[in-house]
Amino acid sequence: MLEQVSAFVREHVQPSETVLDAGGEAGQAELARVRALAKSAGLWALPLPRDLGGGGLGLTEYFAWAEQEGSSDHGPAALGSACLLDVRMFRRFARPAVLELLKPLVAGEISGSYAMTEPGVAGSDPAAARTTAVRTSGGWLLNGRKWFTTGAGNASYVTVLASGSLFVTTDFRVVREIPVLGAAGQFEIALEDAFVPDDHLLGEGGDGLAIAGTRLALGRTLRCLRWIGMAERAFGLMCLRADERQVRGSALADRQLVQQHVFESLLAIRSARALTRQAAALVAAEQDARTEIGLAKVAAARTLHQVTDAAIQVFGAEGLAPGTLPMLARIGRAARILDGADEMHVSDTARRVLRTRAN
Numbered sequence: 001m002l003e004q005v006s007a008f009v010r011e012h013v014q015p016s017e018t019v020l021d022a023g024g025e026a027g028q029a030e031l032a033r034v035r036a037l038a039k040s041a042g043l044w045a046l047p048l049p050r051d052l053g054g055g056g057l058g059l060t061e062y063f064a065w066a067e068q069e070g071s072s073d074h075g076p077a078a079l080g081s082a083c084l085l086d087v088r089m090f091r092r093f094a095r096p097a098v099l100e101l102l103k104p105l106v107a108g109e110i111s112g113s114y115a116m117t118e119p120g121v122a123g124s125d126p127a128a129a130r131t132t133a134v135r136t137s138g139g140w141l142l143n144g145r146k147w148f149t150t151g152a153g154n155a156s157y158v159t160v161l162a163s164g165s166l167f168v169t170t171d172f173r174v175v176r177e178i179p180v181l182g183a184a185g186q187f188e189i190a191l192e193d194a195f196v197p198d199d200h201l202l203g204e205g206g207d208g209l210a211i212a213g214t215r216l217a218l219g220r221t222l223r224c225l226r227w228i229g230m231a232e233r234a235f236g237l238m239c240l241r242a243d244e245r246q247v248r249g250s251a252l253a254d255r256q257l258v259q260q261h262v263f264e265s266l267l268a269i270r271s272a273r274a275l276t277r278q279a280a281a282l283v284a285a286e287q288d289a290r291t292e293i294g295l296a297k298v299a300a301a302r303t304l305h306q307v308t309d310a311a312i313q314v315f316g317a318e319g320l321a322p323g324t325l326p327m328l329a330r331i332g333r334a335a336r337i338l339d340g341a342d343e344m345h346v347s348d349t350a351r352r353v354l355r356t357r358a359n
């Protein structure tokens, strides 16, 4: 399975990254083409429940090859596993009206987005979010703005944090796309008296942040695995280049300063992988993994940033020309901010460890 996923991402997803990154109609058409290939190769939606049309693999099995799938930012969408977080969240907290979304979601016929972060408010402090949900007959009226809502431009529904609760709504307006270091995929959306029926509330109301917490544990673990997959890819390119490029009569690989880049990158990848596997084992066992996830998130984000930077350095100017390394470097830069800025994880993890030791 690992070999098959690895080969599929290498042969069918990575070559399409430029088109997929640009988004728009061409990006959507390319995604549909790659998805059709994944379906015919029997690699579609492997970690999704079998009764919804997925492959039924458990988290532990999925964690074993999420790195390979995630070696391209588009791997999870291309292989139909990007909806895993929504599916698990809805199965646990949604009512029947929302559960109807699951089959078309797993089939790739619709997609959803997840909107917590807002303009003008620190995303690191979700409790401060200003979007409101006010009771009305038969449901709620939502008002506010969200941004950096991944995939909202093509989404059929958005899960929105408002007044401390999570709602699933189809009533949102895309305000604009926000390119992140040139790449498509992020959007600002507006909720303007958006009516959300009662049965589109997740959980019991007021428990939105707790539900978000359960989603984030798995989400961050998967993100770490994917970042390590991308770092490994940049590392491979760097090593190839070091072997091939001759400077003043010898290969770059023979230069100690290049060897240092190779060593530090390998050290970072192996350390981040070990930390992430520790976190993943706890998440799969549904145990408290907050400290391990905090360590893994920061290590994996730093690793992708560090390794892509080293690879670009070893490539010289060519490493900055449009292609794989700038794309991976962009993701590495964003990694230190998204899924909770690194600083937040540093400070939350340290506080938790200090508290535990004091008790």
Ligand SMILES: Cc1cc2nc3c(=O)[nH]c(=O)nc-3n(C[C@H](O)[C@H](O)[C@H](O)COP(=O)(O)OP(=O)(O)OC[C@H]3O[C@@H](n4cnc5c(N)ncnc54)[C@H](O)[C@@H]3O)c2cc1C
Pocket: 114, 115, 116, 117, 121, 122, 123, 124, 125, 147, 148, 149, 150, 180, 186, 334, 337, 338, 339, 340, 341, 342, 343, 344, 345, 347
């Ligand atoms: C590519 C991308 C995709 C995203 N996708 C989504 C999505 O789909 N849905 C969604 O809701 N959000 C999404 N986000 C938003 C992301 O979750 C937020 O950017 C993140 O939570 C940080 O929030 P913020 O940007 O508002 O920064 P802020 O919270 O304002 O933080 C800014 C800076 O303040 C510092 N800081 C913050 N907290 C601390 C602390 N505790 N101690 C010390 N310093 C601190 C850090 O330097 C931090 O970078 C995405 C972001 C990016 C870049």
